[in-house]
Amino acid sequence: MPGAQGSGRGARRLAWEVLWRTHRDGAYPDLLLSSRLRQGGLLSAADRRLVSELVFGTIRWQGTLDRALSRVSARPLEGIDPKLLILLRMGAYQLLRLDRIPARAAINESVELARSLGFARAVSLVNAVLREVDRRGSVLTEVDPALPPAERIAQETSHPLWMVELWMARLGEEETRALCRANNEVPPLTVRTNTLKLARDELSEALRAEGVQCVPTPCSPEGLRLFHLSRPLHELGSFKRGEFQVQDEAAQLLSRWLEAAPGQRILDACAAPGGKGTHLGQLTGDRAQVVSVDVHRGRLKVMARECLRLGMSCVEVLCSDLQGPTPFRAGTFDRILLDAPCTGLGVIRRHPDTKWRRAAADPRRMASLQKALMKALCPLLKEGGIILYSVCTNTVEESEEVLEAVLREEKGLRLLLSPQGLPEAAHCLVGPDGLFRTLPHRHGMDGFTAFRLQRS
Numbered sequence: 001m002p003g004a005q006g007s008g009r010g011a012r013r014l015a016w017e018v019l020w021r022t023h024r025d026g027a028y029p030d031l032l033l034s035s036r037l038r039q040g041g042l043l044s045a046a047d048r049r050l051v052s053e054l055v056f057g058t059i060r061w062q063g064t065l066d067r068a069l070s071r072v073s074a075r076p077l078e079g080i081d082p083k084l085l086i087l088l089r090m091g092a093y094q095l096l097r098l099d100r101i102p103a104r105a106a107i108n109e110s111v112e113l114a115r116s117l118g119f120a121r122a123v124s125l126v127n128a129v130l131r132e133v134d135r136r137g138s139v140l141t142e143v144d145p146a147l148p149p150a151e152r153i154a155q156e157t158s159h160p161l162w163m164v165e166l167w168m169a170r171l172g173e174e175e176t177r178a179l180c181r182a183n184n185e186v187p188p189l190t191v192r193t194n195t196l197k198l199a200r201d202e203l204s205e206a207l208r209a210e211g212v213q214c215v216p217t218p219c220s221p222e223g224l225r226l227f228h229l230s231r232p233l234h235e236l237g238s239f240k241r242g243e244f245q246v247q248d249e250a251a252q253l254l255s256r257w258l259e260a261a262p263g264q265r266i267l268d269a270c271a272a273p274g275g276k277g278t279h280l281g282q283l284t285g286d287r288a289q290v291v292s293v294d295v296h297r298g299r300l301k302v303m304a305r306e307c308l309r310l311g312m313s314c315v316e317v318l319c320s321d322l323q324g325p326t327p328f329r330a331g332t333f334d335r336i337l338l339d340a341p342c343t344g345l346g347v348i349r350r351h352p353d354t355k356w357r358r359a360a361a362d363p364r365r366m367a368s369l370q371k372a373l374m375k376a377l378c379p380l381l382k383e384g385g386i387i388l389y390s391v392c393t394n395t396v397e398e399s400e401e402v403l404e405a406v407l408r409e410e411k412g413l414r415l416l417l418s419p420q421g422l423p424e425a426a427h428c429l430v431g432p433d434g435l436f437r438t439l440p441h442r443h444g445m446d447g448f449t450a451f452r453l454q455r456s
Contacts, residue, residue: 272299346447
């Protein structure tokens with residue numbers, strides 16, 4: 001079982017606050033936690049690790065934790081104040097999933113946190129429930145082997161049943177189990193070398209000089225996987241100098257597959273937070289015109305700051321809703337990249353809250369938006385131009401069915417079947433049907449699906 005060091009009361013309080021705001025406001029825990037940790041300079045490195053472990057571990061294993069708590073609580077979980085339920089989940093997570101925190105500390109700190117949150121009357125409930133969780137231990141998380149395979153996998157790996165059934169229909173039982181297990185792993189920290197400033201080998205040396213271990217990514221020629229950071233990434237000198245940007249390897253490959261070149265006019269649609277747009281600028285030697293469009297003005301401001309940090313001048317950020325009338329004339333772009341809004345089922349290991357945010361109807365609902373965006377963007381493509389559609393998910397509705405609809409409704413477009421533009425090591429990621437597919441359990445990357453169309 002994984003472990004986490006640190007025992008600070010402030011760390012537990014901060015973890016609870018992030019989990020509560022995620023529940024109450026629909027906030028994204030990774031962004032919220034990152035923001036709070038930047039502000040909370042008084043936390044030790046051990047406490048920072050503990051906060052992260054409690055937030056993401058509690059979310060990852062929420063289904064399992066609720067099942068365990070329901071077996072020991074005399075009160076139905078639906079009848080427990082959500083603030084208190086989050087506290088109980090955190091306590092149960094420490095007792096059932098962490099082996100470096102003594103049970104007594106986990107229970108006592110949970111009781112004190114309940115008091116500090118104004119739940120003095122519930123202290124006896126917290127104490128009794130968590131002591132029973134500790135007493136019964138892993139028995140509470142055992143799964144009935146007689147259950148149907150989908151239900152068994154859902155309970156074993158803390159996933160919604162509908163999600164498991166969706167993957168089983170496509171991948172089969174064993175691959176679905178492997179995918180769900182991969183979704184519960186801590187994802188690798190991957191960065192993209194800013195080759196406008198230095199080569200990957202030079203960045204590797206610079207990082208090692210700062211005490212960061214790293215290895216090259218197997219497919220992307222600019223990628224490095226980082227290990228054992230002793231301080232936050234934004235405090236590194238190499239980060240401040242704009243020598244790299246955080247980006248998963250699969251996302252790095254997709255920018256390359258667009259085959260962007262200097263002098264081209266490129267539309268980066270649904271661009272924020274900007275990893276692919278800045279990569280396109282980098283791949284063209286900062287000598288193209290990259291127009292990065294998004295509907296979220298605040299996220300575009302973040303992207304503009306990233307361009308400054310990276311020393312990139314060819315990227316123009318523009319706030320616009322591409323579903324309505326666009327500010328662009330037909331046939332004006334050599335390349336278009338649409339990294340479309342989607343269900344995000346391919347990045348659950350980075351965003352475990354996706355498991356509990358999404359519903360079975362969401363793939364169909366998101367596909368309607370994706371088709372509308374493609375309908376708006378395809379006319380903007382020049383003759384001979386290429387549009388690349390990508391989603392960080394793996395549902396049929398948001399990939400194959402979107403492709404079929406576009407080819408049916410948009411005349412003059414053809415599907416490109418070739419992996420041309422990708423590094424040779426990544427050619428295997430494009431199937432005979434022309435679709436690029438990655439899955440965490442197969443490739444160690446985020447789960448993306450993509451295809452390319454050319455106006456002929």
